[in-house]
Each structure stands twice: as structure tokens, then as C-alpha cells.
Amino acid sequence: MAIERYIGIMSGTSMDGVDTVLVEIEENSIRLMGENSFPMGEDLKQALLDICLGQSTNLQAVGELDHRLGHLFADAVLALLENTGIPADSITAIGSHGQTVFHSPDTQYAFTMQLGDANIIAAKTHITTIADFRRKDMALGGQGAPLVPAFHQQLFSSLDTTRVILNIGGIANITVLTPNQPVTGYDTGPGNMLMDTWIHQYNGSQYDANAKWAKTGTVNKILLERLLDEPYFKQPAPKSTGRELFNLPWLQQKLSGLEIPAEDVQATLAEFTAVTITNDVITYQHNEKPELSTKQELLVCGGGAHNPLLMARLAAQLPNWQVMTTTERGVDSDNMEAMAFAWLAYRTYHNQPGNLPEVTGASGLTSLGAIYPAS
Numbered sequence: 001m002a003i004e005r006y007i008g009i010m011s012g013t014s015m016d017g018v019d020t021v022l023v024e025i026e027e028n029s030i031r032l033m034g035e036n037s038f039p040m041g042e043d044l045k046q047a048l049l050d051i052c053l054g055q056s057t058n059l060q061a062v063g064e065l066d067h068r069l070g071h072l073f074a075d076a077v078l079a080l081l082e083n084t085g086i087p088a089d090s091i092t093a094i095g096s097h098g099q100t101v102f103h104s105p106d107t108q109y110a111f112t113m114q115l116g117d118a119n120i121i122a123a124k125t126h127i128t129t130i131a132d133f134r135r136k137d138m139a140l141g142g143q144g145a146p147l148v149p150a151f152h153q154q155l156f157s158s159l160d161t162t163r164v165i166l167n168i169g170g171i172a173n174i175t176v177l178t179p180n181q182p183v184t185g186y187d188t189g190p191g192n193m194l195m196d197t198w199i200h201q202y203n204g205s206q207y208d209a210n211a212k213w214a215k216t217g218t219v220n221k222i223l224l225e226r227l228l229d230e231p232y233f234k235q236p237a238p239k240s241t242g243r244e245l246f247n248l249p250w251l252q253q254k255l256s257g258l259e260i261p262a263e264d265v266q267a268t269l270a271e272f273t274a275v276t277i278t279n280d281v282i283t284y285q286h287n288e289k290p291e292l293s294t295k296q297e298l299l300v301c302g303g304g305a306h307n308p309l310l311m312a313r314l315a316a317q318l319p320n321w322q323v324m325t326t327t328e329r330g331v332d333s334d335n336m337e338a339m340a341f342a343w344l345a346y347r348t349y350h351n352q353p354g355n356l357p358e359v360t361g362a363s364g365l366t367s368l369g370a371i372y373p374a375s
């Protein structure tokens with residue numbers, strides 16, 4: 001097969017900006033050619049947060065957000081093309097994840113909603129755009145999430161090493177690659193989201209850079225127990241979650257009746273993220289032979305890979321695992337998700353499946369998303 005170029009666009013639950021990548025794909029290899037992080041305006045972010053928290057909205061507001069996000073994603077692509085100097089007509093397709101505003105996989109009328117009109121992206125960039133990746137999997141009874149495990153499998157599966165790929169975005173999700181076993185993957189629970197929310201309502205910061213604030217606090221055991229006492233953590237996979245469950249009102253309810261200094265809450269939230277991840281990762285550990293421990297790797301990507309407190313707590317709680325970022329295994333930890341959606345676009349463009357039914361619970365393999373031609 002000839003080399004093809006794809007662009008991936010990802011804007012996750014953190015709403016910290018739009019990540020774009022330009023990749024070259026050839027048979028089984030993928031090469032990063034360029035990347036860009038494009039800012040999301042504060043008023044747009046606030047409007048999104050409002051509807052995500054189930055505040056009453058109306059169809060006009062939803063439609064307008066779909067439109068604004070379509071332009072934002074198109075502008076992010078145009079900025080990427082300008083930075084790289086690579087012409088638009090050399091790109092085969094864009095894979096756009098869209099901005100999730102609601103994810104409800106386990107309710108009677110299950111649905112997931114990503115906004116960012118792909119018609120606008122295709123029209124403004126003149127590049128064929130593939131979007132709406134999650135709903136086909138859901139139509140087959142799956143969670144529609146996570147969709148990155150097939151890509152992780154392609155990049156990191158090994159014949160002798162158990163690898164868990166951990167993405168710490170707003171939500172944290174793992175992909176478990178055990179030699180000669182089917183892939184497992186699911187959302188472990190909150191990643192950075194509660195920490196971001198807590199510091200934002202405390203002092204207006206978007207996030208606790210390098211966990212500076214959390215490090216000044218002490219973990220509160222009572223609060224930690226309460227946070228862990230949430231049915232989601234006992235639920236078997238397949239499972240996925242989002243802001244609909246883990247949000248500020250949820251945290252405030254857990255805090256009710258407790259008098260805890262704000263920095264201790266932040267420290268406890270960091271510990272909570274680390275503990276929920278550890279509890280899941282440890283279930284995939286070989287427990288027989290200590291020498292096998294060198295053959296277990298936890299590869300971390302997403303913004304949380306930059307959080308030294310989270311990384312230290314994971315390493316401390318998982319002494320039998322080599323904890324490192326995916327960058328140390330050759331794939332930039334900040335671009336993994338956007339690269340995954342570029343790769344999923346490539347799969348769909350070639351009518352290849354992108355989901356893993358053993359991960360999402362869908363009844364079968366399927367090609368994902370819809371194609372919006374450039375012209």
C-alpha cells in the first residue's frame with residue numbers, strides 16, 4: 001500500500017484545547033509528521049461545561065455549539081497545515097472525534113453525543129472528514145468506548161511482555177495487552193477531571209500544574225474511602241464513564257459533613273485517581289514469579305503523564321511494574337489520542353473495523369463513523 005496522510009482531531013473531556021496531529025500511515029506503520037494544540041475559548045468551554053452538567057438547555061444552544069465546534073476543529077486543522085507546510089490536497093482524510101457533551105451507554109435509550117459539525121470541517125478544509133466514531137459500536141450494543149485499544153494493540157502488543165496502556169485524560173482508561181490473550185480495556189474512572197474541577201472552583205486555575213498544590217496537602221482517609229465507595233468501581237467491564245457521573249456535585253456530596261482543608265481535598269483526589277487505576281492494573285499482574293515483574297509495563301499517556309504526583313503514586317503502588325510514559329516506548333504521550341483517531345479514520349476509509357468487541361461489548365467488529373466527502 002502507498003503511504004497515506006491523515007489528520008486526527010481530539011478534544012477530550014478536560015476541554016483543555018484541541019489536539020491535532022498529521023500522520024503518515026503505511027500498512028502497519030504510523031509516523032507522526034506534525035502536531036498542534038489549538039486553544040478553546042473560555043466562553044465556549046463554559047457553555048460546554050454547562051450542558052455537560054445536565055443544565056437545562058435548548059436545541060438552538062446545542063445546534064450553535066455544534067456549529068462553533070465545527071469551525072474550531074476546522075481552524076485547528078488549518079493551523080496544523082500552516083505549521084507543517086503540508087498541502088491540504090495531500091491529506092486522504094481527517095478523523096474528528098468531536099466534543100463529547102453526553103455519554104450514556106447503560107441507560108434504556110443508550111446514546112453518546114459528540115458535537116462539532118463534520119460538514120463544516122470538510123467544507124472549510126477541503127479535506128474528506130470522518131466523524132461520529134462511537135455510535136456504530138453503540139448501535140451494536142457496545143459502550144462506544146474506549147476506541148483507542150485497537151490502536152494501542154497495533155502499536156504495543158508484545159509476545160513476552162504484559163503491557164497496560166493508561167491514558168490519563170479527564171477520565172482515565174486502560175488497554176490491557178497480555179501476550180496471547182484477547183485485549184481488555186475500559187475506563188477506570190476519573191483521571192484529571194476532579195482535580196481540575198476542584199482547583200478551578202478554588203482559585204480559577206485550569207489545572208494544578210505539576211501537582212504543586214496537591215503536594216502541599218495530606219490525603220484524607222475518610223474522604224478517600226467515600227470516594228472509592230462508588231458502584232462504578234465494582235462494576236465489571238465493559239464499562240465507560242464521564243462527566244455525567246464524576247463531577248463537582250458528586251464530589252460535594254462526598255464532602256458533605258466533612259471539614260477538610262482545600263489542599264487536602266486536592267491531595268486526596270490525586271490519590272483517588274492513582275488508587276482506582278492501581279486497583280485495576282494489579283488484577284492483570286502475574287503473581288507467580290517475581291522475575292516476571294520486569295516483563296510488566298505500565299505505559300502512561302495523556303495530560304496526567306505530566307503530573308509527577310500521579311506518576312510517583314502509581315510507581316509506588318505498583319512495584320512489580322515498570323511505570324513509564326509511552327514517549328519512552330516511542331509514541332508521544334501527548335499525541336496518542338489524536339493519533340488514534342487519525343488511525344481510526346484510515347481504518348474506516350479502507351472499510352476496516354476499528355472497534356474491539358471484547359473491549360466495548362458490541363456484538364461484532366465494525367468500521368466506525370460516517371464519511372463527509374470534501375466536495
Ligand SMILES: Nc1ncnc2c1ncn2[C@@H]1O[C@H](COP(=O)(O)OP(=O)(O)O)[C@@H](O)[C@H]1O
Nearest residue numbers: 012013014169170192207209210302303306307
Ligand atoms: N504539567 C501538568 N501537571 C499536572 N497536570 C497536567 C499537566 N499537564 C497536563 N495536565 C493535566 O492533563 C489534562 C489534559 O489532559 P488530556 O490528556 O488533554 O485530557 P483530555 O483527553 O480529557 O482532553 C489537564 O486538564 C491537566 O489536568
Ligand SMILES: [Mg+2]
Nearest residue numbers: 012014016017
Ligand atoms: Mg485534552
